[in-house]
Amino acid sequence: MKPEQTLEIIPVGALLKSVRAMRVRGGRLVQICATALPEQFELTYSFDLDGRLASLRVLVPIEDPRVPSIALIYGCAFLYENEMHDLFNIKVEGMTVDFRGNLYRTAVKYAFGKTKPPAAKPRPEPVACPV
Amino acid sequence: MPYFQMSRLALKWALTRPPTTRYPFEPRRAIAGSRGQLVFTRGNCVYCTACARKCPTGALKVDRARKKFALERLRCISCGYCVEICPKDSLALSTGHGSPATTRESESYFGT
Amino acid sequence: MARTIIPFGPQHPVLPEPIHLDLVVEDEKVIEARPSIGFIHRGLEKLVEKKDYLEFVYVAERICGICSFIHGQTYCQGVEAIMNIAVPPRANYLRTVWGELSRIHSHLLWLGLMADGMGFESLFMHSWRVRERVLNIIEATTGGRVIFGSCKIGGVRRDMDAGAIKNTLAELEIVERDMSEITNVFLNDNSVKDRLSGVGVLSRQEAHDFGCVGPMLRASGVAQDMRQLGYAAYQELQMEPVTRTEGDSYARCAVRCDELSQSVSLIRQALGKIPPGEIEAKVSGNPDGEAIVRTEQPRGEVVYCLKANGTKNLQRFRVRTPTFANLPAMLKLLQGCQLADVPILILTIDPCISCTER
Numbered sequence: 126m127k128p129e130q131t132l133e134i135i136p137v138g139a140l141l142k143s144v145r146a147m148r149v150r151g152g153r154l155v156q157i158c159a160t161a162l163p164e165q166f167e168l169t170y171s172f173d174l175d176g177r178l179a180s181l182r183v184l185v186p187i188e189d190p191r192v193p194s195i196a197l198i199y200g201c202a203f204l205y206e207n208e209m210h211d212l213f214n215i216k217v218e219g220m221t222v223d224f225r226g227n228l229y230r231t232a233v234k235y236a237f238g239k240t241k242p243p244a245a246k247p248r249p250e251p252v253a254c255p256v
Numbered sequence: 257m258p259y260f261q262m263s264r265l266a267l268k269w270a271l272t273r274p275p276t277t278r279y280p281f282e283p284r285r286a287i288a289g290s291r292g293q294l295v296f297t298r299g300n301c302v303y304c305t306a307c308a309r310k311c312p313t314g315a316l317k318v319d320r321a322r323k324k325f326a327l328e329r330l331r332c333i334s335c336g337y338c339v340e341i342c343p344k345d346s347l348a349l350s351t352g353h354g355s356p357a358t359t360r361e362s363e364s365y366f367g368t
Numbered sequence: 369m370a371r372t373i374i375p376f377g378p379q380h381p382v383l384p385e386p387i388h389l390d391l392v393v394e395d396e397k398v399i400e401a402r403p404s405i406g407f408i409h410r411g412l413e414k415l416v417e418k419k420d421y422l423e424f425v426y427v428a429e430r431i432c433g434i435c436s437f438i439h440g441q442t443y444c445q446g447v448e449a450i451m452n453i454a455v456p457p458r459a460n461y462l463r464t465v466w467g468e469l470s471r472i473h474s475h476l477l478w479l480g481l482m483a484d485g486m487g488f489e490s491l492f493m494h495s496w497r498v499r500e501r502v503l504n505i506i507e508a509t510t511g512g513r514v515i516f517g518s519c520k521i522g523g524v525r526r527d528m529d530a531g532a533i534k535n536t537l538a539e540l541e542i543v544e545r546d547m548s549e550i551t552n553v554f555l556n557d558n559s560v561k562d563r564l565s566g567v568g569v570l571s572r573q574e575a576h577d578f579g580c581v582g583p584m585l586r587a588s589g590v591a592q593d594m595r596q597l598g599y600a601a602y603q604e605l606q607m608e609p610v611t612r613t614e615g616d617s618y619a620r621c622a623v624r625c626d627e628l629s630q631s632v633s634l635i636r637q638a639l640g641k642i643p644p645g646e647i648e649a650k651v652s653g654n655p656d657g658e659a660i661v662r663t664e665q666p667r668g669e670v671v672y673c674l675k676a677n678g679t680k681n682l683q684r685f686r687v688r689t690p691t692f693a694n695l696p697a698m699l700k701l702l703q704g705c706q707l708a709d710v711p712i713l714i715l716t717i718d719p720c721i722s723c724t725e726r
Binding site for chain 3: 130153154158159160162169171173178180199200201203228229231236
């Protein structure tokens with residue numbers, strides 16, 4: 126981490142309070158990053174405070190990945206939360222705009238949540254065209 | 257005059273030669289240093305397979321036992337990493353672009 | 369009043385890349401826009417499991433065709449931050465020069481698309497004619513027109529000798545003269561002003577709350593530019609963020625036009641001060657750790673989160689591109705606008721959908 130960046134690990138219950146504190150300090154939501162580790166998901170919420178980057182990290186278990194939505198505090202978070210749901214199957218509770226899995230049109234749902242790449246579907250054999 | 261800002265430009269270019277090249281009737285002026293097609297010099301190659309390992313798309317296949325160097329031109333992205341790593345200067349990038357093809361063919365060169 | 373749903377995209381003459389919007393319209397007024405993306409989702413973030421961290425530079429560069437160099441540069445900066453590699457100063461200056469050339473060509477492309485979106489085809493052709501000269505400079509110095517292929521971990525792959533620097537500066541004079549002719553039309557012509565003024569106004573507080581970045585934010589009065597963070601050679605160059613206060617499409621167009629001349633001046637400063645030396649540092653071992661890097665792309669701030677665990681494949685590669693951050697603002701601007709303004713509003717955020725959905 127560069128010197129002007131901070132990272133704080135917080136429990137899931139303290140997420141909304143910390144995000145509200147960032148909003149009060151005038152922070153701009155920069156990104157929400159989800160990482161699939163073998164035992165848990167790591168969600169990193171980054172905020173920009175006048176050029177400095179402050180990140181909050183939340184760890185959720187893989188069996189029950191639920192996290193509250195911050196879209197009531199930062200309206201633009203709905204896109205990041207829908208993306209997290211579509212790619213990782215992380216259940217975000219209380220989303221303001223819920224695309225119900227339709228934001229990303231992918232052939233394989235929740236592809237990034239599995240650490241092993243999914244097996245390719247078998248292709249049908251090409252059939253000769255009767256002339 | 258705020259209504260005729262574009263007319264100055266339009267008039268100037270109506271009286272100048274067009275800047276476009278009438279390709280394919282005129283050839284495109286090649287720019288030196290541009291990355292184009294791969295050129296293989298068979299005499300220098302020792303079949304060390306370094307280029308095949310470094311190629312990001314798998315366009316190069318080298319068989320040391322049979323002294324065979326195969327290049328699939330349609331897979332090559334002209335990145336130049338094989339040129340940098342070759343220890344014997346047998347690969348180079350020319351400035352021309354490749355010709356279109358309808359099938360993925362592989363060019364093979366056999367060493368003596 | 370009955371509502372109609374008009375599908376906009378994924379194929380549309382004004383869109384450079386496919387995005388689908390369902391516009392709910394009452395007569396000629398758009399009530400809301402529902403986005404649906406994923407036409408160009410290639411799952412590049414998952415590709416880190418297959419390609420090792422040295423090879424991944426070419427994948428990172430190919431996330432987008434317009435802003436490709438800065439993607440590669442940011443990725444290299446991220447891995448260099450994790451591995452604590454010190455990039456030699458000459459490589460930093462070269463990266464700065466190519467980054468600014470990339471910015472010039474991207475803004476000229478956008479100016480052309482905006483003119484095309486308004487129906488002003490001849491101005492579109494002139495902008496791209498000027499852009500051709502910039503692409504020739506780029507091809508002569510890096511080897512490629514669109515994908516530069518010149519960044520690598522630890523430095524750059526090609527050097528610019530004294531002859532190349534002289535030629536670049538000479539071509540830049542001609543480019544600057546041509547650019548001032550077309551920016552004059554963009555900023556002073558009445559037909560352009562009629563289409564752009566007052567369309568899509570974002571106040572300063574709204575721009576900050578929606579998480580906007582880049583020219584969207586700067587045209588609403590917030591002076592934030594990631595180049596102020598001082599990466600590459602920017603801490604030794606003089607630059608001030610270009611801002612406007614009106615926050616409408618005309619202000620965003622003016623910010624981008626002013627950034628063109630700012631980039632030319634930055635290139636001249638960098639080529640004047642470039643120190644001699646080597647262009648790459650040695651890289652060995654595997655990365656272990658994590659880094660968050662932010663740089664300024666032509667469209668705004670791009671954030672790379674890289675996480676490595678000591679093997680040769682990175683564990684996580686996450687890109688948050690500027691268009692992704694500007695999309696909520698675009699959806700808000702589309703509410704209540706006229707149907708004929710929809711192309712202008714979509715183009716005003718400078719959409720680069722292939723970046724958004726890597």
